[in-house]
Amino acid sequence: MTSTLSVTDAAAPATTGGTRSFARLLPSSSPKLIVGLIIAGVVIVWGIVGPLLVGDPHAISTNAFAPPGPEHWLGTTQVGQDVWAQIAYGTRGSLVIGFVVGLLATVLSAFFGVLGAYIGGVIDEGFALFTNVVLVIPGLPLVIVIGNYVPQNQRGLFLIAVVLAITSWAGSARVLRSVTLSLRNRDYVAASKVSGEKTWRVLAVEILPNLIPVMASQFVFAIIFAILGEAGLSFLGLGANNSFTLGTILFQAYNDLALTQGAWWWFVPPGLVIALFGCALSLINFSIDEIINPKLRNQTRASRKAWGLTADQIQRLEKEDIK
Structure with a gap:
C-alpha cells in the first residue's frame, strides 16, 4: 500500500466506538x-457526460492523421477516427474498470481481513493463509496469464475488472486484519458482546465505522492500480475487446506507429488523462493518510520548524493543514 500507516495509528481514532459522528x-x-x-x-x-457530446468514435473517414483543428479538436487516427471522441469513450471505460475494481477489491479485503480477524480461530488462520498465498503470487504475470487465457472475443470491461480485482485485494486484507485484531479487544466491543449483540451488528456498528478511513484509502489506491493495470494489459494486447479505454487507445496508437508519424495528439492526451487522474487520486489518498495517521501532520510541522520559519509563518502554514 502507499499509505504510511501503522496498526496503532489506524486504530487510534476508535476511542468512542461506533458513536462517533460521521463528520469526524x-x-x-x-x-x-x-x-x-x-x-x-x-x-x-x-x-460521464463526454460520450453524450461527441460523435461515433468508430466512424472512419479519409482524413487520416489530421492534426488538431476546428473539425477534429484532437486530430484523427490512421483511419480517420476522431481522437476527441475516443478519449471521451476511453475515459468512461477506464473509470468503469477503476471503480469496479476498487469496489470488488475493497469487498474482498474486508471479507478476508475484517471478518476473519473478528471471528478468529481456524477461520482467521485459514483466511490469513489464503491471503498470504495470494499476496506472494506475482501480480503482473498472473494478470497476463489470466488475460491471455480468456478468448479475445470474451474480454469485456467487467471481465478485465474482475481479473484485476483478483490480484489487488490481498495487501489491503492484511492491513484490515491487523487493524481489526486491535479493535476487537477494545472495551466497547467487549461490552457489545457481553450485552448479547449479534456478530453482524458488532461488526457493522462497532468495528466498520472505525475502519472507514483505512478502507477509503485502500479504495482510492485500488482505483489507481486498476487504471494503470488496465493500461498495461491493453498495451500488451490483452485489454478489453471492442471497448474503448485509455489503455486501448495507447495500444492502437503504438500499433499504428503514431510516434514515428509524429501524431502526438493520438498518444499524449490519453497518457495525460491517466497521469492527471492518478495524481488527483494520490492527492486525495495523501489527505486520507493524514486522517488515519496524525503523525504525518506532526512531521510536517517539525520540518517547517527545521526550515527556520518564524512563528507567524508556521501559523499561516498550519492553517492550511487538516485540523
Whole structure:
C-alpha cells in the first residue's frame, strides 16, 4: 500500500466506538485535497457526460492523421477516427474498470481481513493463509496469464475488472486484519458482546465505522492500480475487446506507429488523462493518510520548524493543514 500507516495509528481514532459522528470520519479541507477533488471531478464528469457530446468514435473517414483543428479538436487516427471522441469513450471505460475494481477489491479485503480477524480461530488462520498465498503470487504475470487465457472475443470491461480485482485485494486484507485484531479487544466491543449483540451488528456498528478511513484509502489506491493495470494489459494486447479505454487507445496508437508519424495528439492526451487522474487520486489518498495517521501532520510541522520559519509563518502554514 502507499499509505504510511501503522496498526496503532489506524486504530487510534476508535476511542468512542461506533458513536462517533460521521463528520469526524471525513477529511477536512486542505490544498491537496481540494486540488485532487477538482481534477478527479473534472475527469469523472467528462467520462460521464463526454460520450453524450461527441460523435461515433468508430466512424472512419479519409482524413487520416489530421492534426488538431476546428473539425477534429484532437486530430484523427490512421483511419480517420476522431481522437476527441475516443478519449471521451476511453475515459468512461477506464473509470468503469477503476471503480469496479476498487469496489470488488475493497469487498474482498474486508471479507478476508475484517471478518476473519473478528471471528478468529481456524477461520482467521485459514483466511490469513489464503491471503498470504495470494499476496506472494506475482501480480503482473498472473494478470497476463489470466488475460491471455480468456478468448479475445470474451474480454469485456467487467471481465478485465474482475481479473484485476483478483490480484489487488490481498495487501489491503492484511492491513484490515491487523487493524481489526486491535479493535476487537477494545472495551466497547467487549461490552457489545457481553450485552448479547449479534456478530453482524458488532461488526457493522462497532468495528466498520472505525475502519472507514483505512478502507477509503485502500479504495482510492485500488482505483489507481486498476487504471494503470488496465493500461498495461491493453498495451500488451490483452485489454478489453471492442471497448474503448485509455489503455486501448495507447495500444492502437503504438500499433499504428503514431510516434514515428509524429501524431502526438493520438498518444499524449490519453497518457495525460491517466497521469492527471492518478495524481488527483494520490492527492486525495495523501489527505486520507493524514486522517488515519496524525503523525504525518506532526512531521510536517517539525520540518517547517527545521526550515527556520518564524512563528507567524508556521501559523499561516498550519492553517492550511487538516485540523
